[in-house]
Amino acid sequence: MTTDITPVTSLTDRLGSGALPDARRAAGSASLDLHHACAAAGLSLSALPSIERPGQVEIGLVSPETAVTLTRMIRRTIKDALRASERLRAVFLARGLDMSDPYVRQGQIVLGEISLTAADRLTGLLGGPQPDPDTELSYWPEAQLLLARFCEAFKQATGGGFIDPEFHPDCLRCNAEALITLGSIPVVTARRLARALERPPEAA
Incomplete structure (x- = not known):
């Protein structure tokens, strides 16, 4: 499966150069963790901190193939x-x-x-x-x-x-x-x- 994941190199590119509130900082950290985990698993899924809803993580649209793979991975854990x-x-x-x-x-x-x-x-x-x-x-x-x-x-x-x-x-x-x-x-x-x-x- 090919990956098409948007690089996340800097939180300030996404959230601005000011000091990050705790909620935004947590969202940024969670986005990076999820982004790297998906990349390691070969999942075409982009995780980014939300601009419109600060403190939330945007996952966005995924292909049916990615959805099926993600479903299988989750079911294995439960x-x-x-x-x-x-x-x-x-x-x-x-x-x-x-x-x-x-x-x-x-x-x-x-x-x-x-x-x-x-x-x-x-x-x-x-x-x-x-x-x-x-x-x-x-x-x-x-x-x-x-x-x-x-x-x-x-x-x-x-x-x-x-x-x-x-x-x-x-x-x-x-x-x-x-x-x-x-x-x-x-x-x-x-x-x-x-x-x-x-x-x-x-x-x-």
Whole structure:
């Protein structure tokens, strides 16, 4: 791949000869670092400190080939997280859990939303206690008890893993059903969660 990267030889050529404020200095330093890293990797990508938006870095337009190469490089750095999210997605499907597909964001696994009945079932699969089958989980007190049971079961199943779920009551105005947002967890915790759910039901 040929490179076509604009040389960055002097920050004053770009930002003026006066003293550089901290934000502009940081942008200039980051631009140089990114510029040199792209050059070393053979990426046709120009990084320059912005004139219109001081303190920001302009990357500009890149070719489809550069975008594909950059995507592959980024995915290589987060391959463990991607594998963990796919493993969780597969086990959630295998268990028939009504919840969003997990995905990677900022190096962590986002578990997304889950229905109350699925959260109740997931608690049981993780070894937690089950409530009375006649319990109305969407009632606020019962939902809070469900969250407490789930968090404890999650902690035990993942060897001390922390999760911070949030209950969203049903809304008559928008006709939305009650659900729980599970938030995000580290990759190592995601692996432990998948391992716990992959056990036979009687050992979960």
